[in-house]
Amino acid sequence: MAEPHTPTRELERQLQLLGEKFAERLAQELPELASKAQLLQAGDHQAQLQQLRSLRDQLHKLAGAAGTFGFASIGQRAHELEQQAMHWLESLRLQDQGLQEFIQQVQQFAAQGVQSEPAPNSRARPQATPKAETDVHCIYILEDETSIGESMRLTLGNFGYHAEHFSRIADLDAALQRRLPDALIIDVNLGDSEQTGLAYAAALQQRLEQPLPLLVITTEDDFATHLEAVRVGAMGYFTKPVDIPQLENRLERCFAQQQGEPYRVLIVDDDHHLASRYSLILRGANMLVEVLESPAGIFEAMSRFNPEVVLLDVNMPDCTGPELAQIIRFNDDWLRVPIIYLSAETDITRQMDALIKAGDDFVSKPIADNALVTTVFSRAQRARLLSIALSRDSLTGLLKHADIKEQVGIELERAQRSGKPASVAMLDIDLFKQVNDSYGHVAGDNVIRALANLLRQRLRRVDSLGRYGGEEFLVVLPDCPAAQARRILDEIRQRFAELHFIAGGSEFSVTLSAGIASTEQGAHDAGELLERADRALYGAKHGGRNQVGQS
Amino acid sequence: MPELSRILHVEDDPSIQAVAKVALEAVGGFRVLSCSCGQDALDQVQGFAPDFILLDVMMPGMDGPQTLAKIAQLVDIGQIPVVFMTAKVQPAEIEHYRGLGARDVIIKPFDPMQLAAQVRQIWNRVHG
Numbered sequence: 052m053a054e055p056h057t058p059t060r061e062l063e064r065q066l067q068l069l070g071e072k073f074a075e076r077l078a079q080e081l082p083e084l085a086s087k088a089q090l091l092q093a094g095d096h097q098a099q100l101q102q103l104r105s106l107r108d109q110l111h112k113l114a115g116a117a118g119t120f121g122f123a124s125i126g127q128r129a130h131e132l133e134q135q136a137m138h139w140l141e142s143l144r145l146q147d148q149g150l151q152e153f154i155q156q157v158q159q160f161a162a163q164g165v166q167s168e169p170a171p172n173s174r175a176r177p178q179a180t181p182k183a184e185t186d187v188h189c190i191y192i193l194e195d196e197t198s199i200g201e202s203m204r205l206t207l208g209n210f211g212y213h214a215e216h217f218s219r220i221a222d223l224d225a226a227l228q229r230r231l232p233d234a235l236i237i238d239v240n241l242g243d244s245e246q247t248g249l250a251y252a253a254a255l256q257q258r259l260e261q262p263l264p265l266l267v268i269t270t271e272d273d274f275a276t277h278l279e280a281v282r283v284g285a286m287g288y289f290t291k292p293v294d295i296p297q298l299e300n301r302l303e304r305c306f307a308q309q310q311g312e313p314y315r316v317l318i319v320d321d322d323h324h325l326a327s328r329y330s331l332i333l334r335g336a337n338m339l340v341e342v343l344e345s346p347a348g349i350f351e352a353m354s355r356f357n358p359e360v361v362l363l364d365v366n367m368p369d370c371t372g373p374e375l376a377q378i379i380r381f382n383d384d385w386l387r388v389p390i391i392y393l394s395a396e397t398d399i400t401r402q403m404d405a406l407i408k409a410g411d412d413f414v415s416k417p418i419a420d421n422a423l424v425t426t427v428f429s430r431a432q433r434a435r436l437l438s439i440a441l442s443r444d445s446l447t448g449l450l451k452h453a454d455i456k457e458q459v460g461i462e463l464e465r466a467q468r469s470g471k472p473a474s475v476a477m478l479d480i481d482l483f484k485q486v487n488d489s490y491g492h493v494a495g496d497n498v499i500r501a502l503a504n505l506l507r508q509r510l511r512r513v514d515s516l517g518r519y520g521g522e523e524f525l526v527v528l529p530d531c532p533a534a535q536a537r538r539i540l541d542e543i544r545q546r547f548a549e550l551h552f553i554a555g556g557s558e559f560s561v562t563l564s565a566g567i568a569s570t571e572q573g574a575h576d577a578g579e580l581l582e583r584a585d586r587a588l589y590g591a592k593h594g595g596r597n598q599v600g601q602s
Numbered sequence: 603m604p605e606l607s608r609i610l611h612v613e614d615d616p617s618i619q620a621v622a623k624v625a626l627e628a629v630g631g632f633r634v635l636s637c638s639c640g641q642d643a644l645d646q647v648q649g650f651a652p653d654f655i656l657l658d659v660m661m662p663g664m665d666g667p668q669t670l671a672k673i674a675q676l677v678d679i680g681q682i683p684v685v686f687m688t689a690k691v692q693p694a695e696i697e698h699y700r701g702l703g704a705r706d707v708i709i710k711p712f713d714p715m716q717l718a719a720q721v722r723q724i725w726n727r728v729h730g
Binding site for chain 2: 061062065066069072073076108111112114115116117118119120123126130133313323327328331332334335339341342344345356
């Protein structure tokens with residue numbers, strides 16, 4: 052999806068360069084860490100301590116720096132190892148057993164290297180066509196029926212994931228040792244295994260520091276299995292035969308949730324001391340926090356910082372929390388922002404009074420750190436999902452007609468300024484009416500969603516994507532000549548044709564046609580470019596469908 | 603409110619030094635002087651006359667708190683807020699830093715796009 056065209060592009064470019072430099076530094080520093088860890092085994096006690104201090108300092112630097120450049124999980128892991136190093140230093144006893152383990156952990160961390168980093172919300176990340184290797188999500192599939200597992204692997208591969216299929220628990224275990232995937236798909240009913248897939252998943256999740264996103268597939272559709280799946284932390288439940296595009300859609304949602312920007316939280320509290328404490332707790336949970344001590348600054352803070360959650364102190368001298376909440380609610384733009392009161396108020400009637408006036412929730416002081424984080428997190432998460440749902444096409448999550456059309460204009464202007472050609476592609480699903488008529492609208496919706504996901508996976512971040520009409524999509528590709536656009540779209544066309552959909556027990560596949568127009572032939576305005584793409588699409592349809600035409 | 607324009611950033615990690623400079627200059631429009639160690643900061647602080655000082659906690663040689671103590675002898679840290687930048691800390695630690703005279707703590711890792719806003723916010727609180 053294209054970033055809005057703002058003066059910060061130069062900044063983004065600089066940050067990207069710094070990010071690349073940092074990645075180089077990581078590649079150098081990680082092996083150093085490993086050899087430092089190795090040296091811990093040698094030398095006398097004093098030498099060991101000195102080595103350990105130097106290791107701790109280096110881990111500390113990494114813990115602070117990596118996340119800034121988008122390498123969040125490397126930063127997190129470095130932080131954990133730093134804590135362990137500190138623990139060893141404090142105990143001042145370097146017992147062999149535990150120390151060996153620590154050394155191994157540092158070496159494993161170093162060996163993971165820079166590639167394994169998903170770098171989820173990094174701005175400082177190189178963009179490439181097609182997606183860079185580090186961008187690809189890795190999925191492990193445990194499925195004892197080889198044909199099902201393989202077809203899943205191939206289909207997810209078409210969507211741009213790196214999928215690996217394992218028929219036996221032992222094989223999966225071995226792969227997990229080598230590399231942790233970004234998500235797991237597990238069949239509940241494993242033919243000749245002693246364990247069910249769920250029992251295995253439960254044990255595995257416990258073993259991991261952070262549970263993996265998990266989807267289960269099963270032949271059972273009963274309540275007990277559903278419940279068991281929820282209890283092992285499954286984020287999706289699919290009965291066989293599995294509709295893979297639907298499963299892919301769920302995966303996509305899991306990742307979207309993980310990769311979000313930090314939540315923005317505004318705290319309004321006249322007690323400076325408390326406010327900075329809350330702020331610290333929430334910032335520790337990776338949220339962006341601003342504190343406002345005087346309620347009068349609310350308009351400025353709301354419009355500049357655009358918070359996703361507002362925390363309000365109930366008792367402030369000039370203006371009470373409920374009054375301020377009502378002021379916020381006067382403005383329709385801020386209706387979707389949840390308001391949570393912070394108060395020492397334990398009188399339930401007065402709490403209810405406050406809630407009736409405005410506001411969504413109440414937390415009583417003193418509040419435990421965890422409770423505060425959880426309350427704010429869950430509200431923020433829901434608010435963000437709702438807000439995305441409102442501004443995007445509800446079926447596909449892509450831009451709506453008007454927004455994508457606007458994007459064509461923006462990219463056309465940019466192309467004229469920069470002299471770099473942009474292309475526009477219009478896509479249409481072939482004989483879509485027949486899909487709806489033969490398999491029903493649910494199946495039709497599924498096809499549309501699958502194409503949306505496929506496009507999202509295969510295109511670059513700078514490309515814009517919109518649902519133009521019912522089964523029609525529009526793609527805007529900046530800095531991309533027609534010939535390149537044609538190659539990209541043709542690859543998407545082939546992969547789409549390879550998808551298998553399931554409806555009412557029968558399987559079917561669908562094709563698409565596309566038309567491309569580029570600024571290389573000159574274009575006065577967005578309308579002209581769109582019209583040419585439309586004509587090229589018409590040509591592709593007339594040429595027999597399942598092809599990409601060019602104006 | 604006095605104007606915030608000059609920031610002294612003391613940080614021994616060159617990657618962080620570079621990204622903070624870019625972020626503060628490009629997003630915040632501030633002028634930034636980066637120092638790579640406490641001594642360097644002490645040598646430059648009076649000449650540069652910063653409005654605001656960002657100080658890494660863990661540095662080789664003179665660490666952040668030691669640097670703060672010496673800076674406080676050279677300039678008025680009541681007017682020039684000193685803020686520590688450090689990886690995840692416990693609430694007790696922030697109290698400790700405050701006791702040393704720091705106005706706040708900015709947690710690492712930080713979001714480069716938000717750093718200027720965080721600094722501005724602390725500034726507004728101190729001088730607002």
